[in-house]
Amino acid sequence: MANSIKIRAKIKGDTTEVKCLMTHPMETGLRKDSKTGKLVPAHFINEVIAEAGGKPVMTAEWSGGISKNPYLSFSFTGAAKGDEVKITWKDNQGGSDSETAKIS
Amino acid sequence: MTMNTKRRVFLKGSMAAGSVGVAIGAGLLAPQAVIAAWNEKAFQAKSVDDALTATMGAAANTASDAIKIKAPDIAENGAVVPVSVSTDMSGVESIALLAEGNNTPLVATFMLGAGAIPDVSTRIKMGKTSDVIAVVKAGGKLHSARKSVKVTIGGCGG
Structure with a gap:
């Protein structure tokens, strides 16, 4: 799955604000399929790693309680314009994706 | 159900x-x-206390005005409830986000690395009207804040 992540990283003063959107069904495993009446298996992102300039800035652990097509924003200091921000997610079925964006 | x-x-x-x-x-x-x-263990815990013990090592926390939760008073759609947590405390190690009324209350934890500012936003699912709880671990202690969100349509399956 390529390009499942969209990242916007903007620097203001010395603070970089990162906003990202991921494409993922985020199934809790509790929802029933309306057609078959069977439970839809759990399928959700359980780990998100944010790195800036190769150093980890934040690691998030999620449950299926995060909305479908998750949105995440966070801020950090110590980066400069043009540095790369990398976001990686992993889901409970072994899927993963990552994307990088330059800070503007 | x-x-x-x-x-x-x-x-x-x-x-x-x-x-x-x-x-x-x-x-x-x-x-x-x-x-x-x-x-x-933390994400499958059925109560707020169990979840906190599993993720933060303890359930005891003190309410703090320094933590700000931004969430709607009334969420029309429980499947998408925008929530922001920020604090001006220093030495924040991690932030946990819980929806008290959910089957498994712990929704997310954020481990902050060097340079990260304790200010995160995301969107969560809420099964019913309940409190959103933010627990911040700073300097080895747990601080919490809560905000009630009224949910008109539940977002957890069904």
Whole structure:
């Protein structure tokens, strides 16, 4: 799955604000399929790693309680314009994706 | 909601096996030891206290005005509730986000690294009207804040 992540990283003063959107069904495993009446298996992102300039800035652990097509924003200091921000997610079925964006 | 208990036990079991596989994968691919395995126990806990004990090491916390939760008073759609947590405390190590009324209350934890500012936003699902709780670990102590969100349509299946 390529390009499942969209990242916007903007620097203001010395603070970089990162906003990202991921494409993922985020199934809790509790929802029933309306057609078959069977439970839809759990399928959700359980780990998100944010790195800036190769150093980890934040690691998030999620449950299926995060909305479908998750949105995440966070801020950090110590980066400069043009540095790369990398976001990686992993889901409970072994899927993963990552994307990088330059800070503007 | 009536649930087939056996099926739920089975699902839990298969989920557990799945996350172990993910954990092993993460361990092999992780460049640094910073990345911990997914805290399955915490995310499957049925109560706020159990979840906090599993993720933060303790359930005891003190209410703090320094933590700000931004969430709607009334959420029309429980499947998408925008929530922001910020604090001006220093030395924040991690932030946990919980929806008290959900089947498994712990929604997310954020481990902050060097330079990260304790200000995160995301969107969560809420099964029913309840409090959103933010727990901030700073200097080894737990601080919390809560905000009530009224949900008109639940977002957890069904």
